[in-house]
Amino acid sequence: MKTSTRLALVAALSLAGLAAQAQTLLNASYDVAREFYKDYNAAFVAHYKKTTGKDVKIDQAHGGSSAQARAVNDGLDADVVTMNTTTDVDFLAGTGVVAKDWVKRFPNNASPTTSTMLFLTRNGNPKNIKDWDDLTKPGIQVIVVNPKTGGNGRMAYLAAWGYAKKKGASDAQAAEFVGKLYKNVPVLAKGGRDATTIFLQRNIGDVLVTFESEVVSVDREFGTGKVDAVHPSISIVAENPVAVVERTVAKKGTAELAKAYLDYLYSEEAQEIAAKHALRPRNPAILKKYSATFKPIQLFTVQELFGSLAEAQKVHFNDGGQFDKIYTVK
Amino acid sequence: MTVAVLSAGGLRRKPRRVLPGFNLTLGYTVLYLSLIVLIPLSALLFKTFTLSWEQFWAAVTGPRVLASYRLTFGASFIAALVNVVFGLLVAWVLVRYDFFGKKVVDALVDLPFALPTAVAGISLTALLAGNGWIGQYLEPLGIQLAFNPNGVVIALIFIGLPFVVRTVQPVLEDAEKELEEAATCLGATRWQTFTRVIFPSIAPALLTGFAMAFARAIGEYGSVIFIAGNMPMVSEITPLIIIGKLEQYDYAGATAVAVVMLVFSFILLLIINALQAWQRKRGGAPV
Numbered sequence: 044m045k046t047s048t049r050l051a052l053v054a055a056l057s058l059a060g061l062a063a064q065a066q067t068l069l070n071a072s073y074d075v076a077r078e079f080y081k082d083y084n085a086a087f088v089a090h091y092k093k094t095t096g097k098d099v100k101i102d103q104a105h106g107g108s109s110a111q112a113r114a115v116n117d118g119l120d121a122d123v124v125t126m127n128t129t130t131d132v133d134f135l136a137g138t139g140v141v142a143k144d145w146v147k148r149f150p151n152n153a154s155p156t157t158s159t160m161l162f163l164t165r166n167g168n169p170k171n172i173k174d175w176d177d178l179t180k181p182g183i184q185v186i187v188v189n190p191k192t193g194g195n196g197r198m199a200y201l202a203a204w205g206y207a208k209k210k211g212a213s214d215a216q217a218a219e220f221v222g223k224l225y226k227n228v229p230v231l232a233k234g235g236r237d238a239t240t241i242f243l244q245r246n247i248g249d250v251l252v253t254f255e256s257e258v259v260s261v262d263r264e265f266g267t268g269k270v271d272a273v274h275p276s277i278s279i280v281a282e283n284p285v286a287v288v289e290r291t292v293a294k295k296g297t298a299e300l301a302k303a304y305l306d307y308l309y310s311e312e313a314q315e316i317a318a319k320h321a322l323r324p325r326n327p328a329i330l331k332k333y334s335a336t337f338k339p340i341q342l343f344t345v346q347e348l349f350g351s352l353a354e355a356q357k358v359h360f361n362d363g364g365q366f367d368k369i370y371t372v373k
Numbered sequence: 374m375t376v377a378v379l380s381a382g383g384l385r386r387k388p389r390r391v392l393p394g395f396n397l398t399l400g401y402t403v404l405y406l407s408l409i410v411l412i413p414l415s416a417l418l419f420k421t422f423t424l425s426w427e428q429f430w431a432a433v434t435g436p437r438v439l440a441s442y443r444l445t446f447g448a449s450f451i452a453a454l455v456n457v458v459f460g461l462l463v464a465w466v467l468v469r470y471d472f473f474g475k476k477v478v479d480a481l482v483d484l485p486f487a488l489p490t491a492v493a494g495i496s497l498t499a500l501l502a503g504n505g506w507i508g509q510y511l512e513p514l515g516i517q518l519a520f521n522p523n524g525v526v527i528a529l530i531f532i533g534l535p536f537v538v539r540t541v542q543p544v545l546e547d548a549e550k551e552l553e554e555a556a557t558c559l560g561a562t563r564w565q566t567f568t569r570v571i572f573p574s575i576a577p578a579l580l581t582g583f584a585m586a587f588a589r590a591i592g593e594y595g596s597v598i599f600i601a602g603n604m605p606m607v608s609e610i611t612p613l614i615i616i617g618k619l620e621q622y623d624y625a626g627a628t629a630v631a632v633v634m635l636v637f638s639f640i641l642l643l644i645i646n647a648l649q650a651w652q653r654k655r656g657g658a659p660v
Contacts, residue, residue: 107620109620109622113619113622189603189617191621192613193620229602230604231602231605233598233603244499247520356621361621361623362432362623370606371436371437
């Protein structure tokens with residue numbers, strides 16, 4: 044991961060030397076967005092050429108979402124960041140690398156796409172898993188990402204907690220519910236991909252809780268028909284925030300290009316590409332068009348139940364928080 | 374090691390060193406060590422100084438952190454012990470016997486050095502998981518080697534092996550065969566020959582190998598992470614705790630735990646070095 048970031052950096056730097064003819068833009072993004080941005084970049088380059096007549100070259104650097112945020116903070120010259128948790132962009136806003144009001148710079152909380160948490164079960168759903176309740180039943184093995192090490196895991200945890208709350212549980216009851224769920228977890232995966240590997244290659248567990256957008260890559264890499272996607276009745280909105288890295292664009296003079304790049308994510312063409320990669324588009328018409336993939340389930344936002352992701356982080360995931368209590372309080 | 378000799382004539386002049394270039398080489402050593410080791414380490418310390426003492430204490434003594442120390446140091450210790458026994462055996466076979474394919478076996482020993490540790494972790498997991506080549510036969514017997522602390526120990530044994538073999542091997546090669554022959558002539562049993570003659574001469578090397586394997590294991594991340602299962606309080610290694618803290622953007626907390634590990638490792642290495650020195654003195658083995 045680190046090497047790829049560094050390689051991308053080297054590539055970006057060496058290309059910057061030739062920047063006379065074509066401007067370059069470096070997009071620091073999270074791991075599993077690789078395929079989406081490959082398609083999107085091609086579309087954007089064509090669009091930019093058509094509207095401005097200028098050539099542009101987009102480079103990608105991928106890694107774990109927060110590892111990327113740290114790299115950008117420590118000096119990786121990315122022009123834009125496209126992450127999968129707002130925490131990562133908030134961190135960059137806190138250190139002054141992106142604008143303080145980054146949420147308001149682009150529509151929809153600066154998140155052109157969203158995702159949600161759903162279940163993958165073994166083909167045919169032999170354990171008949173339908174909803175979050177089923178994950179807490181004895182004898183069910185659940186594979187999830189460690190909320191300490193991955194945004195995917197934080198969303199899964201919050202989705203389960205939110206489900207309990209939406210069903211009218213008190214905080215104490217929600218804590219008990221989530222605790223029961225994590226008692227069914229035999230292995231805590233490090234990140235989204237690690238979880239998929241444990242579930243499909245190691246063949247451990249009855250159900251994998253992951254992003255809706257993972258389903259497409261699972262089908263692509265492991266062949267269709269190995270898993271069933273199960274949408275729970277209630278789940279969480281996971282926003283995929285984007286922001287311009289002010290520090291870099293000021294230095295490189297790419298502010299305009301960076302804005303155009305992120306703006307175009309909201310275009311119909313880009314939203315359609317996102318939908319094909321199982322990222323929920325914000326555009327309602329396109330969302331509807333792909334309703335076979337994006338089952339209309341009851342969704343809640345982090346803001347609605349937890350105030351903000353930063354607050355959820357404090358209460359649930361920081362050391363000594365709710366998540367730790369599941370394991371440390373007997 | 375004193376390399377100073379008095380100059381001729383017995384005059385009480387400043388002793389001159391036999392080897393020239395002491396100042397230059399020492400200067401270079403200090404500079405090099407500073408650049409490569411001391412500066413990064415002091416950066417680590419400075420980062421922790423942003424914490425107050427209470428915060429530092431809370432960061433390094435959380436229940437999950439304490440459990441991870443136990444696992445990391447315990448598993449590293451066991452793995453290093455196993456490597457001392459079996460690494461000695463490997464070194465012994467490689468030095469004392471000639472057989473077909475010896476060169477290949479010799480080269481194999483170094484593989485854990487060269488292999489990216491993540492690759493090692495993934496292949497070990499693929500072998501030992503419940504559906505793996507080996508795991509599928511062990512699981513029905515109730516033996517689980519992946520996704521629990523057993524997996525951690527196995528991964529650490531893998532990465533630590535060459536350290537023991539490569540430190541013991543040259544010493545065994547240099548050991549004088551005549552001493553063993555003499556011992557036999559004097560009526561020593563084979564066991565006595567081993568414990569009284571061979572073992573004392575290789576013990577310092579074994580200790581060094583142990584220390585290196587142990588120190589390497591404490592810092593290992595890549596291979597362990599895939600096979601450990603990473604359950605809080607059970608199979609979380611300390612480096613994972615550090616990564617976890619970084620993921621929360623808790624830089625200071627992460628470095629605090631790192632400093633604790635560093636101090637522990639340093640103390641352990643010091644003890645082992647002291648043991649070695651004591652061993653040499655007592656055994657009178659060649660330095």
